[in-house]
Amino acid sequence: MIPDLGKYAVPVLASYGVSLVLLAGLVWASLHRSARVRRALDEIEGRRKTDG
Amino acid sequence: MNINALWAYANPKKFIETTDRVLPAVAWIAALMLAVGLVWGFFFTPDDFRQGATVKIIYLHVPAALMAINAWLMMLVTSLIWIVRRHHVSALAARAAAPVGMVMTLIALVTGAIWGQPMWGTWWAWDPRLTSFLILFLFYLGYIALWEAIENDDTAADLTAILCLVGSVFALLSRYAVNFWNQGLHQGASLSIRPGERMDMVFKLPLYVSMAGFVLLFVALVLVRTRTEIRARRMRALLARERMRA
Numbered sequence: 001m002i003p004d005l006g007k008y009a010v011p012v013l014a015s016y017g018v019s020l021v022l023l024a025g026l027v028w029a030s031l032h033r034s035a036r037v038r039r040a041l042d043e044i045e046g047r048r049k050t051d052g
Numbered sequence: 053m054n055i056n057a058l059w060a061y062a063n064p065k066k067f068i069e070t071t072d073r074v075l076p077a078v079a080w081i082a083a084l085m086l087a088v089g090l091v092w093g094f095f096f097t098p099d100d101f102r103q104g105a106t107v108k109i110i111y112l113h114v115p116a117a118l119m120a121i122n123a124w125l126m127m128l129v130t131s132l133i134w135i136v137r138r139h140h141v142s143a144l145a146a147r148a149a150a151p152v153g154m155v156m157t158l159i160a161l162v163t164g165a166i167w168g169q170p171m172w173g174t175w176w177a178w179d180p181r182l183t184s185f186l187i188l189f190l191f192y193l194g195y196i197a198l199w200e201a202i203e204n205d206d207t208a209a210d211l212t213a214i215l216c217l218v219g220s221v222f223a224l225l226s227r228y229a230v231n232f233w234n235q236g237l238h239q240g241a242s243l244s245i246r247p248g249e250r251m252d253m254v255f256k257l258p259l260y261v262s263m264a265g266f267v268l269l270f271v272a273l274v275l276v277r278t279r280t281e282i283r284a285r286r287m288r289a290l291l292a293r294e295r296m297r298a
């Protein structure tokens with residue numbers, strides 16, 4: 001399935017591997033922080049409503 | 053179209069409401085374009101007559117480098133809007149874009165080094181474009197650190213905006229360094245329009261798709277992160293009010 005990369009297999013695969021890991025990490029970190037901050041804000045706003 | 057209508061999006065509530073509708077579409081199109089561009093480039097393009105299979109690295113390296121520079125330019129525009137009009141959303145958008153730009157710069161540097169080793173016989177050279185990209189990366193780190201180091205949001209926005217103005221010199225240099233100094237290992241523009249330097253369509257089309265994917269991924273991530281920064285800012289304000297009341 002993988003095309004024949006000849007003697008350049010290591011650099012090509014390493015480039016794709018490192019880049020995809022970095023992009024996936026960036027997407028994960030962005031979504032994870034988004035969910036965490038959203039939960040925390042909901043909690044604080046809920047507390048404000050309860051406390052009046 | 054009334055350009056003044058754009059300022060309505062400086063309202064955090066309006067920004068979040070609008071991006072609620074836009075974000076899913078942008079994220080899905082970005083994922084699709086990236087998948088198509090990278091799969092097309094990796095699996096369905098031939099080897100280059102000179103560079104062999106390493107030409108496949110171009111589908112990551114060039115779009116990442118493009119976004120590394122343009123992320124900083126976007127930060128420059130939003131920082132200027134903050135300085136002139138004091139819209140918090142624009143300062144937060146600049147803050148949100150910095151980690152995305154930093155990762156794009158890192159991808160450009162790493163893939164460039166991996167590509168350079170078999171082509172130039174070295175991982176690194178103090179070539180004008182490589183050096184200005186490394187300095188741009190350090191500016192991203194400094195910019196992010198400055199935001200984290202200052203507790204007051206408005207002061208942080210002011211100081212990081214100034215840092216962004218200074219760093220813009222290196223963002224521009226990393227794009228035009230090859231033209232300014234006619235030396236070094238790095239080639240000129242990959243998508244040159246000069247005769248004899250034109251890239252064949254078999255390589256160019258998947259590259260355009262991949263570039264569009266990177267642009268849309270950047271937009272989607274900046275929207276997600278700006279929304280997060282808006283919420284985090286509101287959270288800090290509410291916590292400060294709670295502390296004052298206690």
